Amino acid sequence: MKSHARAVVIGGGVVGVSTLYHLTKKGWSDVVLLERSELTAGSTWHAAGLLPLFNMSYTVGQLHKYSVDLYKRLQAETGQDVSFRVTGNLRLATCRERMDEYHKYCGTANTIGVPFRVIGPGEVKELWPLIELGGTSETPAIIGALYHPDDGHIAPADLTTALRKGARAGGAEIHEHTEVTALERTAAGEWRVHTDKGDILAEHVVFATGNYARQTGRMVGLEIPSIPVEHQYIVYDVSPELQAYRKAGGRELAVLRESDKSYYLREERMGWILGPYERVLPTECPSGSARACSRAISSGCCRTWRPRSAGCPRSSTAASRTSSTARSPIHRMAARWSGPPGTCAICG
Numbered sequence: 001m002k003s004h005a006r007a008v009v010i011g012g013g014v015v016g017v018s019t020l021y022h023l024t025k026k027g028w029s030d031v032v033l034l035e036r037s038e039l040t041a042g043s044t045w046h047a048a049g050l051l052p053l054f055n056m057s058y059t060v061g062q063l064h065k066y067s068v069d070l071y072k073r074l075q076a077e078t079g080q081d082v083s084f085r086v087t088g089n090l091r092l093a094t095c096r097e098r099m100d101e102y103h104k105y106c107g108t109a110n111t112i113g114v115p116f117r118v119i120g121p122g123e124v125k126e127l128w129p130l131i132e133l134g135g136t137s138e139t140p141a142i143i144g145a146l147y148h149p150d151d152g153h154i155a156p157a158d159l160t161t162a163l164r165k166g167a168r169a170g171g172a173e174i175h176e177h178t179e180v181t182a183l184e185r186t187a188a189g190e191w192r193v194h195t196d197k198g199d200i201l202a203e204h205v206v207f208a209t210g211n212y213a214r215q216t217g218r219m220v221g222l223e224i225p226s227i228p229v230e231h232q233y234i235v236y237d238v239s240p241e242l243q244a245y246r247k248a249g250g251r252e253l254a255v256l257r258e259s260d261k262s263y264y265l266r267e268e269r270m271g272w273i274l275g276p277y278e279r280v281l282p283t284e285c286p287s288g289s290a291r292a293c294s295r296a297i298s299s300g301c302c303r304t305w306r307p308r309s310a311g312c313p314r315s316s317t318a319a320s321r322t323s324s325t326a327r328s329p330i331h332r333m334a335a336r337w338s339g340p341p342g343t344c345a346i347c348g
Helices: 014-025 058-078 096-112 121-125 156-170 210-218 242-245 293-299 331-336
Strands: 005-008 032-033 089-095 117-119 144-148 173-175 180-185 191-195 198-207 232-235 255-258 263-268 269-278 283-285 288-289 320-321
Touching: 005 014, 005 191, 005 320, 014 032, 014 156, 032 242, 058 096, 058 156, 089 096, 089 121, 096 117, 096 144, 121 144, 198 210
Parallel strands: 005 032, 005 198, 032 173, 089 255, 232 320
Antiparallel strands: 089 144, 117 144, 180 191, 191 198, 232 269, 255 263, 263 269, 283 288
16 A cells, blocks of 8 residues: 555545546556455445435536436446446326425426426326326326436446546555555645555545544544434335336336335346435434434434344344235335335334
8 A cells, every 4th residue: 555645535425436436537556445344335336326316406406417327327437337227217296295395396407408308197197107197095196297208227336436447557455455544644645545455645634434534534633414214115026017027028118216205116037126315304312212313402312322132123234025915016005105214123
């Protein structure tokens, strides 16, 4: 490992490796990334890989569009398949207020240059033949949707590998199994980065440590108001309905989102990934379960994150696998899910 670098990036997830890649694209070849374990070992490996182009912010929307455009050309540049599936994205609306939001978004999308269509329930059914349009006592009626044809999903680990190749081609160094133990500002204004493999002086240090942002921040005296929270997605086995649809020549279905019930749904190996967002985000802190992020941050008690006890149905793993007998999560099932309020018979 070199003893001096213009910039050191701490953290080897997709954000850290992307930062390294883009530094080299700006002509910064004297850059180093340090990862205490292996690349993608943090939250990147189990991310669902969604690429939502929808965003009401011009700034963030441009970042999203840039990212999707980059992923389309990255394989040609690096030779690494990023497993980018351009399936499209359907954001459902079950109320007039949601449709109003989508119409308001049109101005943002047109300014940024993001292709989209605001569509009615008939076209929703054409794009997603397995959907039930609702309008019964069990499910609200789908009155329309926002469709992004260029959206889809990607494999985060494959993307990270491609960015790593691109960064190394630009002169960057990556050191896995190298833990940063301390940071120290020198009299000359540089940073001395202490690791278990030796020290490195850097003009700039970038934190890309995800779930460990609070711990990394404390190395330089910062209290970063960021807390890891639990989000589970369900990985279904083979869906007979989906299998029959695909065998009949159907294309991969668009990623489905429903903002009012707050879930996403996409295909995964002839089954589904269903990701419902809880209305109260559970986390853990030394003083006990902090059921809401705002409460945890304001109380100052969440200084470390610990997984829930093994007996808790929401413990440890980010994804749960269901049996093949589980009902396929077409719209009727997903719309009935109302989001657990953070209650648990074991942990409260």
